[in-house]
Amino acid sequence: MTIFEKSVTGRKAFRFPDTAIEKREFDIPNHLLRKKAPQLPELSEPDVVRHYTDLASKNYSVDKGFYPLGSCTMKYNPKINEYTAALRGFSQIHPYQPWEFTQGALQIIFELKEFLCEITGMDDMTLQPAAGAHGELTGMLIARAYHLSKGDFKRHIALVPDSAHGTNPASAAMAGFDVVELKSTEDGLIDLAELKKNLSDEVAVLMLTNPNTLGLFEKDITEIAKMVHDAGALLYYDGANLNAIMGRVRPGDMGFDIVHLNLHKTFSAPHGMGGPGSGPVGVKSFLAEFLPIPVIRKADDKYYPDFNLPKSIGRVRSFYGNFLVMVKAYTYILTMGRDGLTHASRMAVLNANYLRTLISRFLNIASPRTCMHEFVVDGSEFVRQTGVKVLDVAKRLLDYGVHAPTVYFPLIVHEAMMIEPTETESKDTLDMFSKILKQIVEEARTKPDIVKNAPYKTPVRRLDDVTATKKPVYRFKRQG
C-alpha cells in the first residue's frame, strides 16, 4: 500500500502552534497560485514511521544478509564511514563556497588522490567521475586526446577481451572508438597470439580487467603491456576488481597507463540501485595534462582547484564529484591502514577460494585454476541434467534469505553464476551459503518445480524484467 492510500483526511503528524505573528498577504501573481490544495497524504507520526520502517525492512542489503554478487564487490560498509560523511562540516558545505573556505574538503580530495595514486602506482588522478563506467568513459576520452595531441589520427580501435564487463565496450564506443573483441584462451585469459594478430598502428588502447571477470590473474600481464606499448597503444585498467590485489601488486607497476577505480566497491562506500558512486581515474605522468578540470593541487600549504590545463578533456561532472563518497573511502583507507588493506585483499582471495572448493563438490567451476577474489560456476551440465536454469537457482536463494549471485556473466561461460564472497564474511557464512546452494541443487534434482517457481517468500515474485526496464512505472496514480 502506498502512503497515499493510507491517508485519512484530517489526520496530522504535526500542528503548528497558534502564534501571535501577524498574517501577511503576499503579492503572488495569479497564474502561479494553485487552484486547489495539493493532495498530500495525511497521516499521524506513527503511521509515517511505520510505513517507512516497513518499506526499509522489505529492502535487502549487505547490512541484512550475505551478498555474493560477483563483479560488484558488495563488501560490508563500516558505520564509521557514515559517521564521518555525516559530519556537518562535510555534509553541509556547498561547492559554490570559495575554495579558501573549504580547505578541509579540498585537503580530503587531495590526500585521497595521493593515497589512491600510491595504491595503484599512478602519478596523478581525477576524482570527478561518478561511477566505474563514468571513469571508463573519462579514461577513454583521455586516451583519445593523447593520440590526437600527437597527430596520430589513425588510432580508432579499442581492443576489449570477450570476458570484459559490458561497460568496457560501451564506454569505448561512447568515446568514439571502434571496438574489436579479443577472444580469450580456453582458460579465460588473454590469448597472446590473438593479441598480436590484432595489434596495429590503428589500435589506440587495450582495456583489461586484472584479475579478469573469471577471477583469474593475467599471468602474462608484463608481456601484454610490452606488446601494447611497442604497438604505440595505451593499456587501460578496469579497477573494479582491485579488491583482489590491493596492497599487494599495483596496476601502475604492471604497465597500465590509465586506471579507473570503484570507490563504491573496493573502498567500502555503499552502492547499488544507481546510488552515488565514485570512479576516480589515475594516469601516468605523460597523460596528466589531459585530466578533467579542475585538478586539486597543493601549494604554499593551501589546496586549490587548478583549471589551468589547456589540453584537459574538460569537465566530466559538475563540481568535484561525489564528495561524501570520497569521505567514506578516505575514512576506510585511514581506518584500515596499509596493513589492513593488504590483509583485506588476502582475505578476499582466501574466502573466494574456500567457497570455490566447497561448491566445486557439487557444481562445475568454469576454471580449474586457483581464483582471486571471485569465481564462476559453469552451470551448463547442471542445467542439462535437471532442466533447472541458474536463474531459477538465483531466485530460489532469495527464499533462503541470501542475495543471488551475478548470473549469465561473464558471457564466455554458459549458464554462468559468478560468486564473490568478499573479505568481510566469516567462515560460518561461507559454510552456510554453500549448504544452502547444495540443498537447492538437491531440490533441482528431486523436486525441480519448487526451484523453477521460486521465489515464494519475497514481497513480489518473478517480475517481468523487460517490461520493468522498458516501461517502468515510477509514479503512483491516484484513482478517481
Ligand SMILES: Cc1ncc(COP(=O)(O)O)c(C=O)c1O
Ligand atoms: C569489471 C567491471 N567493470 C566496470 C564496472 C562498472 O562499474 P559501475 O557499476 O560503477 O559503473 C563493473 C560493475 O559492476 C565491473 O564489475
